Amino acid sequence: MKQDTDLLSQAIALAYANIRQGGRPFGALVVKDGEIIAQGVNEVVQTNDPTAHAELMAIRAASKQLGSASLAGCSVFASGHPCPMCMGAMRLAGVKAVTYAYSNEDGDPFGLSTAEIYADLAKPLSQQSMTIRHVPTRLAGQPDLYAHWKHHQ
């Protein structure tokens, strides 16, 4: 089984390679049973997709590889500290562990830290930078949306 530092080095090597492609310096691997089953790099610049982070791309590739939305038993190795979106995605997928090499402190001088977004998301909803509103709305004459879904399972 590969060592953690070997896997992190491979994720970092992907990040260096992505710089050569005009991309941002982030790479990630998904590992299961000691084997790399998927990888990803940050493709935001190349694709204009703000969700195309290395970890998200690796998760998507891994779920395709496994034919399952569950990555239970999988670990992620990322070159940099995962952002809140990627941290949330790993939870949804059931990833058991994430290990990263470069911290938000390392990234801060270069504008590559997501610490500010973490801090903002930790505030009460009314104090966050993005307006978040709950407007209870229902379609008239329809069964309850969630009960309707449950009935179809």
Add this chain to the structure above:
Amino acid sequence: MKQDTDLLSQAIALAYANIRQGGRPFGALVVKDGEIIAQGVNEVVQTNDPTAHAELMAIRAASKQLGSASLAGCSVFASGHPCPMCMGAMRLAGVKAVTYAYSNEDGDPFGLSTAEIYADLAKPLSQQSMTIRHVPTRLAGQPDLYAHWKHHQ
């Protein structure tokens, strides 16, 4: 300009339609200058992609539509309370506001709440359900990864 409840009703209608496709009961719209520029539904079941939430799909479609990773000035209208991944994605994209119709409390009896994931992510890192480790690792003989990237900008 459309009313919030009209836009939410359209997002909910997408969710109903997605149930008929075998999908989960979630739909979302991206709105700019009062016009719907993109939409998405939850395609996790259909694609096995754990990141294919309605909001994420709508964000990806909107960025494609605009040819930009920035959704500054855009608002999202979602049938249900956005999960932590989607909330993070909206921040990354610079979405200014999100409005949703069904709450996590509405979803809880049907297993459709992400309140537990929010609670877990709010804990200190060492107490969260997913193991998170920082293992500072550097590639020998290489310039600093982030400085190297900055130099290429």
